[in-house]
Amino acid sequence: MKTYIHRLSLTDFRSYTSLDFDLAGRSAYLFGPNGAGKTNLLEAISVLSPGRGLRGAALADLGRKNPDEAKGRPWGVAARLLSEDDDINIGTGSDPRDLNKRGVRLDGQNVSAARLLDHLRLVWLTPAQDRIFLEARAERLRFFDRLVFADEPAHASVVNAYEKALRERLKLLVHGPADDGWLSVLEQRLTESGARMIASRQRAMIALQAEIEDHHGAFPKADLALLGADNPDDLLDGYRRARARDAAAGRSLFGPHRMDLSVFHRDKNRTASDCSTGEQKALVLNMILAQGSRLSRRSDLPNPVLLLDEVAAHLDPVRRAALFDETTHLRLQTLFTGTDENLFDALRGRALGVRIDGGQLTEFVD
Numbered sequence: 001m002k003t004y005i006h007r008l009s010l011t012d013f014r015s016y017t018s019l020d021f022d023l024a025g026r027s028a029y030l031f032g033p034n035g036a037g038k039t040n041l042l043e044a045i046s047v048l049s050p051g052r053g054l055r056g057a058a059l060a061d062l063g064r065k066n067p068d069e070a071k072g073r074p075w076g077v078a079a080r081l082l083s084e085d086d087d088i089n090i091g092t093g094s095d096p097r098d099l100n101k102r103g104v105r106l107d108g109q110n111v112s113a114a115r116l117l118d119h120l121r122l123v124w125l126t127p128a129q130d131r132i133f134l135e136a137r138a139e140r141l142r143f144f145d146r147l148v149f150a151d152e153p154a155h156a157s158v159v160n161a162y163e164k165a166l167r168e169r170l171k172l173l174v175h176g177p178a179d180d181g182w183l184s185v186l187e188q189r190l191t192e193s194g195a196r197m198i199a200s201r202q203r204a205m206i207a208l209q210a211e212i213e214d215h216h217g218a219f220p221k222a223d224l225a226l227l228g229a230d231n232p233d234d235l236l237d238g239y240r241r242a243r244a245r246d247a248a249a250g251r252s253l254f255g256p257h258r259m260d261l262s263v264f265h266r267d268k269n270r271t272a273s274d275c276s277t278g279e280q281k282a283l284v285l286n287m288i289l290a291q292g293s294r295l296s297r298r299s300d301l302p303n304p305v306l307l308l309d310e311v312a313a314h315l316d317p318v319r320r321a322a323l324f325d326e327t328t329h330l331r332l333q334t335l336f337t338g339t340d341e342n343l344f345d346a347l348r349g350r351a352l353g354v355r356i357d358g359g360q361l362t363e364f365v366d
Ligand SMILES: Nc1ncnc2c1ncn2[C@@H]1O[C@H](COP(=O)(O)OP(=O)(O)OP(=O)(O)O)[C@@H](O)[C@H]1O
Pocket: 013, 014, 015, 016, 032, 033, 034, 035, 036, 037, 038, 039, 040, 041, 061, 062, 063, 064, 065, 066, 072, 339
């Protein structure tokens, strides 16, 4: 299902007081100086999906505030989406009673954030993710889980339920009383959600690997592997046996929350963390494009919209051209950001060029 963002409206979101942006379903290159508000605009789109957006920010921090103010204003983001058989208004914004919460609306009806996924799938890449192969395991797993989740939305609630049970079990083990009955209930829950987590991650990894084989000739091939995927039949016993060790360590040392994603650069015959910065960027971009391509072929899902923050400038001209060709070929609505206006030349005719300065969109170049 091809879905495109047609119009985007922001109210008191980060540096924007009020903004209406007519994308008309097109891709766009947003350019302007540092601090102009380019990432803020991508972040506004990113909160049109469950979770806390591409910076992982606290919801209360998204509201516009002056430097001397401790608290931001209530904020809102709305979009009109058009697809082949759908025309819908989606919106989200602060809960006026509690700025740490937000409400979500679909055509004026209050709904849960998960419902946004019925209409819009987002895949993003930010500069912070360039270092994903060098980060701690938990960060890499979170990155990969987001890819899984764009594919299987239920994965997010399974991970949440798992993490909640894990925290509760650890609290009991460390602070007591270590009621064996309740611990067993929690470990049973961990076993059930843990087995689902492992299965979803394995499915997503296999599908992504198959997609990488088929596409993106200009980007290095990545060999993906999931490490630490326990046999689901061993989980219950594993938690039981880890009790004393976990209590002593004050950490949960067993289970699929300790899985990791291993990425290998096939042509260089090196693990990703030993590759150059540019090679790492190309590897992660390959994974993002593969995911975008995969989702775009699923006729049961909305077409993904790609948010690529400061990606183009860090690629060599051949890869940059390949990136622009790929997103055009896949008909993926993509929002690129960058400081260099000249990069727009390669996108002319297939994306809007939008100058952003002082928090305002000041110029459109077609
Ligand atoms: N809650 C907020 N209220 C008002 N302004 C904010 C808020 N949060 C961030 N800002 C401002 O937004 C600006 C940063 O915008 P953004 O990160 O979108 O810049 P950018 O154009 O992506 O810049 P760069 O090229 O440096 O990445 C900063 O000036 C910052 O002070």
